Amino acid sequence: MTDPRLVGTWTTVLEDDGKSVVGLASFTGDGGVTCYQANTKNIGLGNWESxxxxxxxxxxxxxxxxxxxxxxxxxxxxxTGDFVSEDRWEGSGGANFYSPAGDLLRGHEGSKVTARKFGIDK
Structure with a gap:
């Protein structure tokens, strides 16, 4: 199940150890997601669902x-996120970090995430 409100591109802000990290997240109608955060060097690929x-x-x-x-x-x-309006959501996130061999190195959760949708300016 996918919610069409999420489809599109969003500017995200992650609260990471007291610092605000800006990013972009783009959600497709078939459940795909592409993400980028300013504190990483590569994009992230994944999926989403309602x-x-x-x-x-x-x-x-x-x-x-x-x-x-x-x-x-x-x-x-x-x-995880919850819509607070048609063009804004708030949520909580975390990450696990793995070695090249797949061993869990560390992880965290509970970081606040907010997002605002943007579109084509007319």
Whole structure:
């Protein structure tokens, strides 16, 4: 089940250890999501679904690389959100960080996420 209100591109703000990290998230009608946060060097790819009348969840993975381009691990990000208006939602998120071999290194949850939808200016 997907909610058509989420389809499109959103400017996100993640509260990460007292810092506001701006990002972009684009949601497709078939449940795909592409995300970018200013504190990462790569995009994240994942999926999303509605979980209720005004709620949804999404996740995405980011491949981490060294400055030399070597794979150094992955971040698996997860977010739950609730619409507060047609063009704004608020939620909570977290991430688990894995080594290249797939071993869990660390994780966190409960970070506040807010988002505002944007479209074509006329």
């Amino acid at each position: 979980t209720g009348k005004d709620s949804f969840t999404y996740n995405f993975h980011i491949i981490a690389v060294s400055p030399e381009g070597e794979h150094v691990g992955e971040a698996h990000v997860f977010v």
